[in-house]
Structure formats: C-alpha cells, structure tokens
Amino acid sequence: MKEKVAIIGSGLGGMASAIRLKSRGYDVTVFEKNHQVGGKMGQIHTQGCRFDTGPSVFTMPELVDQLFAEAGENPDDYYRYKKLDLSCRYLYEDGTSIDAFSDPEAFAWELSKKTGEPTDNIHRFLAKSRTIYNLTADLFMFHSIHDPKALFTFRNLKALMQFGKIDAFRTMHQSNKQSFQSEQLVQLFDRYATYNGSNPYQIPATFNIISHLEHNMGVYYPEGGIYAIADAMRRLMKKMKIKIHLNQPVRKLVPEGRSIRGVVTDFGEDHFDHVISNMDVNLFYESLLPDERKLNKTRKPEKSSSALIFYWDIEKEFPALNLHNILFSEDYPREFEYLFSEKQIYSDPTVYIYISSKAVTGDAPRGGENWYVMINAPEDTGQNWSQLRREARKNIIAKINRVLGTQIQQHIGHEQVYDPPAIESHTASYHGSLYGNSSNGRFAAFNRHSNFSRKYKNLYFTGGSVHPGGGIPLVLSGARIVSEKILRHEH
Ligand SMILES: Cc1cc2nc3c(=O)[nH]c(=O)nc-3n(C[C@H](O)[C@H](O)[C@H](O)COP(=O)(O)OP(=O)(O)OC[C@H]3O[C@@H](n4cnc5c(N)ncnc54)[C@H](O)[C@@H]3O)c2cc1C
Incomplete structure (x- = not known):
C-alpha cells in the first residue's frame, strides 16, 4: 500500500515536497490554512492592478524546472521565464544611476563608467563570489548539515578543508570595503545581505555568494509575474492528483511514542505515515506540537x-x-x-x-x-x-x-x-520575519532547525525558517533534502 504523507502548508517548500514525493508514488495530502497556495509567494488584485505580494527576484530557475522533470512534465507547458538583461536600476541621491546588466562585462563597464571603479576589481570580486559558492553550496545548500551521513562526504570534507577560502572571518561590509574603492559600490554589494534579511555589518562575507547568484548566474522573470511560479506548481499538483485542502488549517498533531500518529483539522483526525511541516517552525512548536524547550531554542536566534x-x-x-x-x-x-x-x-x-x-x-x-x-x-x-x-x-x-x-x-x-x-x-511567519533567522553571525547556519525531528521519526520540516534557510532557491533545496530523506527511509 502507498505510504501516506501529510504536508502542512502550501508554501514553495510544501508544494515542492508534495510534487517530489507524489512523483515517487507516495499518497500526498496538502493542508493549507489560506484560500490560495504559495504562502509568502502571494498575489493581490486591486481595482486596476495585480501585484505580487512577496518575492520579486527570481534566481536559480532550474530548481523549479527540476520539479517538473521529476513529475515527467515539461515546465514550458506550465510557465515560461526569461533571463533579465537588466537585473536592477540603482539610484543615488547625488543623481548617479547604475544599471546592473546581466552580462558581467557590460555590468563591470557600467560600474566603472558611473563610479570610476577599475573593472578588474569588479571581475575579481565576482570571481571570488563564484569560488565561495562552489565551495559552500553543496555543503550548506544542497545537504542537511544536521545529518552526519550527508555531511561527511568526501566532497564536503574537501570543502571544509578549504574553510579559509570562504571568507567567514570578516563581515560582508569589511570584505566589500576592501574590494572596492567606490563607496557607492560598497553599498550596492552590501545590499545583498538584505536578500536573506540580514545586516551587511554583521553577516559573514561568505554570503557574497548572493551576488554570484545574481550577477554570474542571472536574475529571471516569469511571464505573468512571480505568482506564475506558484500557480504553475498548483496546476502541476492538480494534474498529479495531489490532494490540496485550502482553507483547512492543521490544528494540532497527535504524538504516540516516537511517532506522530494523527493530524487534526476541523474535520477530525487522520493518520499519515509521514508528516512534513512547511509552516514557520516557531509557530509549529507554539501551536501544533507545543514544546516549551524547543520553542525557547528556536526563538532565541535573532x-x-x-x-x-x-x-x-x-x-x-x-x-x-x-x-x-x-x-x-x-x-x-x-x-x-x-x-x-x-x-x-x-x-x-x-x-x-x-x-x-x-x-x-x-x-x-x-x-x-x-x-x-x-x-x-x-x-x-x-x-x-x-x-x-x-x-x-x-x-x-x-x-x-x-x-x-x-x-x-x-x-x-x-x-x-x-x-x-x-x-x-x-x-504565518513568526514576527513577520521574511526569511526565518537572520544570518548575522558566523554560526547562524548551524542554529537553524534541522529538516527532521530527532524526537519523532516520521516528522520533517521544510521552508524558510529551517535549514538551509529562506528565499526561493534555498526553500526548494530544503524540500529536496526532506523528500530524499523520506525516499531513503533513513529517519
Ligand atoms: C515581502 C517578501 C519579499 C520576498 N522577496 C524575495 C525575493 O525577492 N526572492 C526570494 O527568493 N525570496 C523572497 N522572499 C522569501 C520567499 O518568499 C520565501 O522564503 C519562500 O516563499 C518561503 O516559502 P516556505 O516554503 O517557507 O513557505 P511560506 O511561504 O512560509 O508558506 C507557509 C505556508 O504554510 C501555511 N500554514 C501555516 N500554518 C499552517 C497550518 N497550521 N495549517 C495549514 N497551513 C499552514 C501558510 O498559510 C503558508 O501558506 C520574500 C518574502 C517576502 C514575504
């Protein structure tokens, strides 16, 4: 008989986990408290306009494409996107206007023309961001750092040996200040700390990988706006016959021994073999499975x-x-x-x-x-x-x-x-934080909640408030970590 999976929340992490597991034969049910899927990736309509309400910058679209491939579908049949030629226009009060062209060469020339910064500095900076990404992505983004089996692979150990190269011992601002002569460029590159809700004067320079995502890999935009991504995933889930219960909050979980026995909604209690929470982990321990000790731990990091x-x-x-x-x-x-x-x-x-x-x-x-x-x-x-x-x-x-x-x-x-x-x-995000915990501090990555419970063997976590963190690419990566763990029957 097919194993039954309950997913609490239809944010990107919840939907991505649902698609991955259903495509491997699991019987998946998604419970969503809102009237529409997508969570933070929402949209509203006013009398005259449509607005995306949450994310607006779309990087690493291949992570969305992979979901469609897993399901044996062509993403083009669901949504289309293109790389932006111009990722952002930066305006300063002194009248300087800088266009961030997607072509790194054109971008470097633009920065140099507008601020006098030597183009070599820009190329050197982007090359270093690429190196840091190549050293850290596999370890911190694509695997669970709480799972010794996944952590201690040869590749990851090799990356750990090169720890000195990932610029973890100074802040993003300190690094940018040493990389650029122009104060305007320091500010431009410092801003990437805000892509995960952090402070450039505290976040480790390792997070300069964010500018690698934007300037080396590119910023993309879906036809129809950002909500087109959530809507494409919704249509795929519908086609796959994943059960989606909108307006149906999960009220509590019922533990029994080392397992979660039941999922309780307003319609009663149901049994599932696996339960994945896509909701904010602080609110999870506050309401669904009250646990004062866990709550103190998850609330503590900034x-x-x-x-x-x-x-x-x-x-x-x-x-x-x-x-x-x-x-x-x-x-x-x-x-x-x-x-x-x-x-x-x-x-x-x-x-x-x-x-x-x-x-x-x-x-x-x-x-x-x-x-x-x-x-x-x-x-x-x-x-x-x-x-x-x-x-x-x-x-x-x-x-x-x-x-x-x-x-x-x-x-x-x-x-x-x-x-x-x-x-x-x-x-349903704790204190309205956009990306769960901040990354202000060298050990912030290690303070995030893991993708699985140590207490209950059929309970998993995905989404921006747990490892590897918030933002579209990380959340999709977290969903893959969780799904693979369930598929490997490891927990
Ligand atoms: C204003 C804003 C701007 C952002 N900008 C960007 C950006 O430009 N680029 C980028 O990559 N990222 C951006 N992000 C971050 C990105 O949107 C999030 O990291 C990502 O969408 C979070 O996905 P998630 O899987 O954590 O689920 P969430 O989006 O957090 O969704 C969780 C879902 O769970 C549901 N839920 C909660 N409790 C229950 C319950 N008890 N029962 C049933 N359902 C429940 C909620 O209703 C919600 O639908 C932004 C976020 C915001 C808010």
Whole structure:
C-alpha cells in the first residue's frame, strides 16, 4: 500500500515536497490554512492592478524546472521565464544611476563608467563570489548539515578543508570595503545581505555568494509575474492528483511514542505515515506540537528583518524606472542600526520599487503602473506600527520625489499596505520575519532547525525558517533534502 504523507502548508517548500514525493508514488495530502497556495509567494488584485505580494527576484530557475522533470512534465507547458538583461536600476541621491546588466562585462563597464571603479576589481570580486559558492553550496545548500551521513562526504570534507577560502572571518561590509574603492559600490554589494534579511555589518562575507547568484548566474522573470511560479506548481499538483485542502488549517498533531500518529483539522483526525511541516517552525512548536524547550531554542536566534510594503496603483508612467529599482539611503550604517539594534525604521530608508507592469501587460491599466514599494522593517516586537507606517510613508514619498524629481503623492490611486504584523498574519511567519533567522553571525547556519525531528521519526520540516534557510532557491533545496530523506527511509 502507498505510504501516506501529510504536508502542512502550501508554501514553495510544501508544494515542492508534495510534487517530489507524489512523483515517487507516495499518497500526498496538502493542508493549507489560506484560500490560495504559495504562502509568502502571494498575489493581490486591486481595482486596476495585480501585484505580487512577496518575492520579486527570481534566481536559480532550474530548481523549479527540476520539479517538473521529476513529475515527467515539461515546465514550458506550465510557465515560461526569461533571463533579465537588466537585473536592477540603482539610484543615488547625488543623481548617479547604475544599471546592473546581466552580462558581467557590460555590468563591470557600467560600474566603472558611473563610479570610476577599475573593472578588474569588479571581475575579481565576482570571481571570488563564484569560488565561495562552489565551495559552500553543496555543503550548506544542497545537504542537511544536521545529518552526519550527508555531511561527511568526501566532497564536503574537501570543502571544509578549504574553510579559509570562504571568507567567514570578516563581515560582508569589511570584505566589500576592501574590494572596492567606490563607496557607492560598497553599498550596492552590501545590499545583498538584505536578500536573506540580514545586516551587511554583521553577516559573514561568505554570503557574497548572493551576488554570484545574481550577477554570474542571472536574475529571471516569469511571464505573468512571480505568482506564475506558484500557480504553475498548483496546476502541476492538480494534474498529479495531489490532494490540496485550502482553507483547512492543521490544528494540532497527535504524538504516540516516537511517532506522530494523527493530524487534526476541523474535520477530525487522520493518520499519515509521514508528516512534513512547511509552516514557520516557531509557530509549529507554539501551536501544533507545543514544546516549551524547543520553542525557547528556536526563538532565541535573532530573526531576519521584515518589510513594510505599499502596493500603489500609480496613475502615470515613469520611463526612468525599470522592473526592479533601488533608491539608496544616504546613511546605510544608520539604516541597519535602526533595523537590528533599535528595531525601528530610519528616516531615510533604502526604497525598493518593483513594477511588474513593466514586464506584464495587464498588471496595470494603460498609462499607469503598479508600484510595489518596499523598505526593510524590523521584525515585529510590538512597535507602534500605525505611527511607523505613517512616518515611513511620508519619508518614502519625500525620497521618491527627491530622487525622481516628481510629486508622487499626486499619482497614487488605490493603496494597500503590508506591515510586519500583516505579513505574520497572512503568511504565518513568526514576527513577520521574511526569511526565518537572520544570518548575522558566523554560526547562524548551524542554529537553524534541522529538516527532521530527532524526537519523532516520521516528522520533517521544510521552508524558510529551517535549514538551509529562506528565499526561493534555498526553500526548494530544503524540500529536496526532506523528500530524499523520506525516499531513503533513513529517519
Ligand atoms: C515581502 C517578501 C519579499 C520576498 N522577496 C524575495 C525575493 O525577492 N526572492 C526570494 O527568493 N525570496 C523572497 N522572499 C522569501 C520567499 O518568499 C520565501 O522564503 C519562500 O516563499 C518561503 O516559502 P516556505 O516554503 O517557507 O513557505 P511560506 O511561504 O512560509 O508558506 C507557509 C505556508 O504554510 C501555511 N500554514 C501555516 N500554518 C499552517 C497550518 N497550521 N495549517 C495549514 N497551513 C499552514 C501558510 O498559510 C503558508 O501558506 C520574500 C518574502 C517576502 C514575504
């Protein structure tokens, strides 16, 4: 008889695990508390526009393609994507505008032209990021670091012997400052710390691999916007006859000895051979399988940052902007002090503007644009969010007006706002953190919860709050680690 698997949550980690296990013959059921799949990868519609609500930068699309291949399907039949020629436009208050071209040669020339940085420095930096990726990815991204059998392979031991080369002993900022003469470039490359909700002044320089993903491997964009990825996975699950129960939160798990015996929803208790939690691990130990000791442990590490996002229907077109745009703060160290030490929002925040209507006709009415305007925000520790929202909105508008020479407030139609408490309630992420724990610290990777329970032999974990961490590529990789562990019947 087929073994039965319950998956709690239809975030990317949950859906990817479901597809992998179903394609190997398991009987899979996904429980989702929301009305749509995708978790943090969500979308909303206003009267005039469609918005992706969560992720906007898509790297390593091959990890999504692999899921379709596992299921014997062609990803092109479900969704299509292309590599962006221009991954981001960076705007500074002194009028400097830098285009991050996907071609590394063109990118280096652009940086050199705009900032005077020798192109050699840029090539050297990107080559080093590639080396770090090649040394660390297999160990930290594609395997469980909590599983001695997976960890102590010849390849991984070889990588560990080269630990000195992975730049773990200084911070990203220290490394970038030594790599570049231009302060503007230091800031540009420091920003990659925020791709996993961390602080460039604390995160180890090893995480410069993030700029490798973007500049050596490329940024991609799906036809129809980012939510097209979640929707393609939903359609694949439907075709595979995976049972998906929307609006059906799992209320608790029933342990018996060293196993989870039952999964309880509003419709009663069901038995499964394996249970995979795709929900935030802090909330899991708070509500589904209360465990004070585990909770203290998972809550302790510093959480990644959250976000304050305004979704604006803009009644005008702005040719000066691209799909992804960054308007940098003039005082980056201060911005991060506010975020991580004071748990507040700085008055001159770095503003990210993502305009999917630049690539997806129909995401905004003709003559208008859909602006997803995001600043980094601290995790929710009980701040006065209505006051912070009000002040941040005023400061963001002032910044946009200064940098773009406009009066943006005159062009904002409908507005919707997500702050950290809203992100927590919509996506069930502890304190509204976008990526689980922060990576601020040399041992942060080792503090993440593992992909399997040591106490219950049929309980597994996937998603951004557990190993290997948050972000689309890591979450998909975590789903593979979990599925392979179940397939190997190792646990
Ligand atoms: C604003 C924002 C911007 C981001 N930007 C990027 C980006 O540009 N690039 C990138 O790669 N990543 C980005 N990320 C991170 C990325 O979106 C996440 O790491 C990833 O989508 C998380 O997937 P997950 O598997 O952890 O599941 P989640 O998305 O966390 O989903 C978990 C699911 O579990 C469900 N659930 C929870 N509890 C229960 C329960 N008891 N019963 C049933 N269901 C339950 C939830 O409703 C949810 O659907 C961003 C995230 C956010 C929020």
